Amino acid sequence: MTHSIAILGASGYTGAELVRLIATHPSMRIAALSAHSKAGQPMAQAFPHLRHLDLPDLVTIEEIDFSGIDLCFCALPHATSQAVIRDLPKTLKIVDLSADFRLRDPEEYARWYGGAHAALDQQAEAVYGLTEFYREQIRGARLVAGTGCNAATGQFALRPLIAGGLIDLDDIIIDLKTGVSGAGRSLRENLLHAELSEGAHAYGVGGTHRHLAEFDQEFSTIAGREVKVQFTPHLLPANRGILATVYVKGEAKDIHAALMDAYADEPFLQVLPFGQHPSTRHVRGSNFCHIGVSGDRIEGRAIVIAALDNLTKGSSGQALQNANLMLGEEETAGLMLAPVFP
Template sequence: MTHKIAILGASGYTGAELVRLIATHPEMEIVALSADRKAGQSMASVFPHLRHLDLPTLVKIDEIDFADVDLCFCALPHATSQAVIRELPKHLKIVDLSADFRLRDPEAYAKWYGGPHAALEQQAEAVYGLTEFYREEIRSARLVAGTGCNAATGQYALRPLIAAGVIDLDEIILDLKAGVSGAGRSLKENLLHAELSEGYHAYAAGGTHRHLGEFDQEFSAIAGRPVKIQFTPHLMPANRGILATVYVKGEAARIHEVLAQAYAQEPFIEVLPFGEHPSTRHVRGSNFCHIGVVADRIEGRAIVFAALDNLTKGSSGQALQNANLMLGIEETTGLMLAPVFP
């Protein structure tokens, strides 16, 4: 059976990544692509690397007939998604890649995103899209909220450790480096090559990054009490990739054992041998996440690393993994492609 797919916001990086992944998916067909400023153009003109594909022309959202669409990916900007999704047909399965439905508490959303939520009914039904931990809920969901790419990386490193009680919950420091594609495709002066290359800097320091809302929500739910981590993201002059370096208080060998056991059956999570740590270059363009554990020189402390591609496992690959579950397709379909190296 072939499922008909629409992608809203197909002219952005995550939209293009969805097209790249779905292009070879044996059970999905892209029947509609939307864009705003680029409506009327072909995907080949917007993304020349996709010119070999026979794809629909980009159109405005209100030009799409959703009657025969089985699932819609929304790769729209934050705040735009909630207004659009609120008006979509009720029969339609939706995977949202924005931040609009990640937080369950409307007050938490207002705190982190600076205003009230405009689609509370949909917010209440949304399932958090961290596939490995919400798999069964995702299977039966109508609306799945994709995680933040930084939030996903940190959670893969920490969720099993919090659940197993093997680290001090008040001693967690997450130092994260992210590639520039995570900032989106819109023109920004600070992302110009001359401004970004040959440099490396922190941003949203001091606990202001919005993905902290996801960390607070998820880690506190696992622990059964409030958990707040220290988190500082950094922008690195690379197109893709996230590397999380997490400093924790706990016994390193036990931490590695817990992670290895937690992910032993997960097709996309690779826990490296004890003492090894991952690189973003080893997951580039793939839906894999590599995790490593190293003992610190200070006794009773450890360093946990997690690396993934922000556009694939951190966003569009995760979205396709969730869509497979929602449509009753084998979860790994279309996603087992090897990383691109070098």
């Protein structure tokens, strides 16, 4: 069976990444692509690297006939997404890549995103899209909320450790580096080459980054008590990739064994031999996440390092992984591309 797919916001980086991945999918056909400012253009004009594909032209959302669409990916900006999804057909399966449906508590959404949620009914039915931990709920979901790319990376490093009671929940530090594509395709002065290259800087310092809301929600749920981590992201002069270095109190060998056990059957989560460390260059353009564990010179402390591609496993690849489950397809379909190296 071939599934007809629509991608809303196809002129952004995550939209283009979805097209790249779906192009290799054995049972998905892209039937509609929307864009706002680029409506009327061929996809090849927005993204010349996709010119070899037979794709529909970019149109406005209003021009799409959703009656023939099996699943819709929404790669739209935050706040825009909820307003659009609220008015889509109630029977349409949707994977949203924005932050609009990640938080279960409307008050938490308002606190972190600065305004009341405009689609509370849809927010209540959304399933959090961290595939490896919400697999069964995702299979039966109509609306899946993709995670933040930073939030996914930190959770892959920490969820099994929190669940297993292996670390001090009051002393967790996530030091994260991310590529610039995570900021989107919009023109911004601070993302110009001359402003960004040959340097690196922290942002969201002191607990202001919005992905902290996902850490709070998910880690506290696992632990059955409030868990608050220290988290500082840094912007690197690189196009793709996230590297999270996580500092915890716990026995390193036990931590490594727990991660090995938790992810033994996961096709996309690879735990390295003890003492080996991952690199963003080894997961670039792929849906894989590599995780390494080392002990610290201070007894009773450990370092967990996780690397993934923010556009793939952190966003569009995760979205396709979830869509496969929602449509009854093999979870790995279209996603086994090897990383690009060098």
